[in-house]
Amino acid sequence: MAHAATHDHHDHHGAPKGFFQRWVMSTNHKDIGTLYLIFSLTMFFIGGAFAMVIRAELFKPGMQLVQPYFFNEMTTMHALVMIFGAIMPSFVGLANWMIPLMVGAPDMALPRMNNLSFWIMPFAFILLLSTLFMPGGGPAGGWTMYPPLSLQGESIAYTIFAVHLMGISSIMGAINIIATILNMRAPGMDLLKMPVFVWSWLITAFLLIAVMPVLAGAVTMLLTDKYFHTNFFNAAGGGDPVLFQHIFWFFGHPEVYIMILPAFGIISEIIPTFSRKPIFGYRAMVFAIASIAFLSFIVWAHHMFAVGLPMGAEIFFMYATMLIAVPTGVKVFNWVSTMWGGSMTFETPMLFSIAFVILFTIGGFSGLMLALAPADFQYHDTYFVVAHFHYVLVTGAAFSIMAAAYYWLPKWSGNMYSETWGKIHFWSSVISVNVLFFPQHFLGLAGMPRRIPDYNVAFANFNMISSIGGFWFGASQLIFLGVVIHCVFFSKKKAADRSWEGAKGLEWTVPSPAPFHTFDVPPVIHDDELAHGNTEH
Amino acid sequence: MTSGGIGRSISAWAAGALALFGGAAWANPEPNQLNMTKGAAEWSPYAMHMVALWVCVVIGIVVFGAMFIAMFRFRKSRGAVAEKWSHSTKLEVVWTVIPVIILIFLAHLATGGLTSFADTTNSEMTIKVTGYQWKWRYDYVDYKGKGVDQVGFISKLEETSDRTRQLKSNLDPDKIKVDGYNTYLLDVDKPLVLPTNTKIRFVIVGGDVIHSWWVPALGWKMDAIPGIANAAWTNIKEPGVYRGQCAELCGQDHGFMPIVVKAVPRAEFEQWLATQEDEAKVQKAAQTAQTVPAQAPQG
Numbered sequence A: 001m002a003h004a005a006t007h008d009h010h011d012h013h014g015a016p017k018g019f020f021q022r023w024v025m026s027t028n029h030k031d032i033g034t035l036y037l038i039f040s041l042t043m044f045f046i047g048g049a050f051a052m053v054i055r056a057e058l059f060k061p062g063m064q065l066v067q068p069y070f071f072n073e074m075t076t077m078h079a080l081v082m083i084f085g086a087i088m089p090s091f092v093g094l095a096n097w098m099i100p101l102m103v104g105a106p107d108m109a110l111p112r113m114n115n116l117s118f119w120i121m122p123f124a125f126i127l128l129l130s131t132l133f134m135p136g137g138g139p140a141g142g143w144t145m146y147p148p149l150s151l152q153g154e155s156i157a158y159t160i161f162a163v164h165l166m167g168i169s170s171i172m173g174a175i176n177i178i179a180t181i182l183n184m185r186a187p188g189m190d191l192l193k194m195p196v197f198v199w200s201w202l203i204t205a206f207l208l209i210a211v212m213p214v215l216a217g218a219v220t221m222l223l224t225d226k227y228f229h230t231n232f233f234n235a236a237g238g239g240d241p242v243l244f245q246h247i248f249w250f251f252g253h254p255e256v257y258i259m260i261l262p263a264f265g266i267i268s269e270i271i272p273t274f275s276r277k278p279i280f281g282y283r284a285m286v287f288a289i290a291s292i293a294f295l296s297f298i299v300w301a302h303h304m305f306a307v308g309l310p311m312g313a314e315i316f317f318m319y320a321t322m323l324i325a326v327p328t329g330v331k332v333f334n335w336v337s338t339m340w341g342g343s344m345t346f347e348t349p350m351l352f353s354i355a356f357v358i359l360f361t362i363g364g365f366s367g368l369m370l371a372l373a374p375a376d377f378q379y380h381d382t383y384f385v386v387a388h389f390h391y392v393l394v395t396g397a398a399f400s401i402m403a404a405a406y407y408w409l410p411k412w413s414g415n416m417y418s419e420t421w422g423k424i425h426f427w428s429s430v431i432s433v434n435v436l437f438f439p440q441h442f443l444g445l446a447g448m449p450r451r452i453p454d455y456n457v458a459f460a461n462f463n464m465i466s467s468i469g470g471f472w473f474g475a476s477q478l479i480f481l482g483v484v485i486h487c488v489f490f491s492k493k494k495a496a497d498r499s500w501e502g503a504k505g506l507e508w509t510v511p512s513p514a515p516f517h518t519f520d521v522p523p524v525i526h527d528d529e530l531a532h533g534n535t536e537h
Numbered sequence B: 001m002t003s004g005g006i007g008r009s010i011s012a013w014a015a016g017a018l019a020l021f022g023g024a025a026w027a028n029p030e031p032n033q034l035n036m037t038k039g040a041a042e043w044s045p046y047a048m049h050m051v052a053l054w055v056c057v058v059i060g061i062v063v064f065g066a067m068f069i070a071m072f073r074f075r076k077s078r079g080a081v082a083e084k085w086s087h088s089t090k091l092e093v094v095w096t097v098i099p100v101i102i103l104i105f106l107a108h109l110a111t112g113g114l115t116s117f118a119d120t121t122n123s124e125m126t127i128k129v130t131g132y133q134w135k136w137r138y139d140y141v142d143y144k145g146k147g148v149d150q151v152g153f154i155s156k157l158e159e160t161s162d163r164t165r166q167l168k169s170n171l172d173p174d175k176i177k178v179d180g181y182n183t184y185l186l187d188v189d190k191p192l193v194l195p196t197n198t199k200i201r202f203v204i205v206g207g208d209v210i211h212s213w214w215v216p217a218l219g220w221k222m223d224a225i226p227g228i229a230n231a232a233w234t235n236i237k238e239p240g241v242y243r244g245q246c247a248e249l250c251g252q253d254h255g256f257m258p259i260v261v262k263a264v265p266r267a268e269f270e271q272w273l274a275t276q277e278d279e280a281k282v283q284k285a286a287q288t289a290q291t292v293p294a295q296a297p298q299g
């Protein structure tokens, strides 16, 4: 131990030389951040490949490509991979890279645990994805894993252990983030001067610690029901299948906010930069995030309006869900007000952020409609819901991650990406994603249930349009890959330390690329240099 | 229709949009349908849906409008200079209070909808619906306060659809039509026959895994869960054939367990029910007759 500790102190001037030493044994927040980001991009393409199978089968009526059971494996795996493999780890990667840089800390508070939280992930996903190659196939009961159906699957144990591993990784990541933010800030970096991104992650980390154990409990009960003769969810043995849904969504709803709060943070950094104007209502923004996080614990049964809840429960969960629209609205209004009176330019990160505000809001509108329980008796489990959560997750969470990648790539790599190709990627994505998901609103309203491999001829046109948008959106992401690879390895254009004219915050005071070790000595904080240093409100 | 679907969809769009704003009532999915059906039953969330939709459209126009104005006016390339302000209590109060008022209005509407939906009392008829992998069972429990004698049957995907939906069947889903309406995956061997203008209570249960019984024209879906008896009701106003599907993932053939409700005037329904009861009696008699000779040689 003592030896290792001194060893860490030695190489303060550069990265370890050996590949294994540098990447597998890493305790450096920047390298681990990079690992997370590469991992999540890989998962994004694997999950995307599953989506292509889904959209190909749904291209026209009739079964052309896959068996219905395999189709169900695809929808299940697509969701699990995208949620746990793509969106969540990429936010953790961004947190690793940026939080120490933003609060003036030399590294994460718990660097070795950081290494462990990352390296669990590849194993979790090998476990999960390997089920596709086994006799009996992968999980096919939906990412929500409702029993009794999920217990009919032969690979449920693999899925459960994979979920356990992901949960452990997330919890450790969250502990690390909280410890870093609360203990490692440079003197003068008061809590209420922190970037909104850091705030959003602080709150998200608490959500993670609160709900990942709940998910672990729920899936463990599935495991014992399947293999150890318990009857938690088995009606014939005195259990209750609906109990699982309550536990799952007690995790599940905060989980969807785990996937959007860091996005709120990112957007709240980027819009001020390219508007050259401080964020409007800093404190209201932080307070809105905190109240959304609180409310997210008391709305879970809006996913269960059709299970036959007592009327009082329906009313309670309906009102609580509708309340979320208020702080969410505050955020949207504040972003617009930040832009108002600014001096705007439209580089790729800004384009993605503006698209985020508009398209996430559309997802919020459908969310508000879904919150109305009587109307949800129609919407529930249709393509209308599919459209809703893809607007908030793809054009919300995923767009914010892309915005963040373009925004901070110069800091990470020391090079500027190609603005032309970035814009091509943006326009191609933003058009195709709407071709992909907007018609799904119509399909749901017209009566098409979700998670079906084939459909009546009446749904044919919009499905075909949606599939074309899907292939186009999928292909557009290859441009993203190209832009990133070009930027990191081939771009000749060096990035300035302050890569964007209007950018403020500590991360822009260090060189580009950020050296292996930063802030060995805590920086002296000048409020004017901070993005939110002078915000009295 | 699958080939060249796009071209036709654009021309059909105009008709669809017209119907959307003209408010045509679809009972069953129509090609290029954009909006929710008004339904054929007394209880319908359609009005509530439309109110919520228009509220969202109006808010959207205001917010996105402001954004586009900002993007146009405050561009650096137009020489805009950034202002310094970053706060306004007055504005923040305004855009907290106005949404709250709108939400209270919507909550009021929705609470009314929920209350009427939850009231299953005073029904004249009870149907028990059981979901199985991958078919439905319907049992007629009582009608006008009298128990119904052994009328119940399984209802599952009709055969032509079933053959067509097999992987690489090379059969054309377009060809499956009833009265000119395409019924691919939306038709069953034996529909649920119900009387119109009758408050009907449903008791919905799951036989193996969770399913969800959904006919859009009735305005709601209700999960069919093993071990739990869920209740719902409808009162169908217009005779017709109403089609729906299972709405909760229930395994490989989840997409292939449609629901068909055939609503007929009461007199016709009573006749139908009587025939069914008679048939059930005949069948029962035949069964006993069959079992007796079967046992005879032993005796």
Ligand code: HEM
Residues within 6 Å of the ligand: A144, A256, A257, A259, A260, A302, A303, A321, A322, A324, A325, A328, A363, A364, A365, A366, A367, A368, A370, A371, A376, A379, A380, A381, A385, A388, A389, A392, A393, A396, A397
């Ligand atoms: C204004 C805020 C929001 C409201 C009022 C809202 C409301 C709802 C409701 C009522 C449902 C259940 C629909 C149904 O199954 O019938 C739902 C589903 C869903 N929402 Fe939201 N939502 C909001 C924002 C979000 C955000 C920010 C995310 C994630 C980033 C999200 C992700 C999801 C997902 C993933 C589902 C579907 C889960 C599933 O069944 O697989 N929502 N939402």
Ligand SMILES: [Cu+2]
Residues within 6 Å of the ligand: A252, A253, A256, A299, A300, A302, A303
């Ligand atoms: Cu939710």
Ligand SMILES: [Cu+2]
Residues within 6 Å of the ligand: B210, B211, B212, B246, B247, B248, B249, B250, B251, B253, B254, B255, B257
């Ligand atoms: Cu089903």
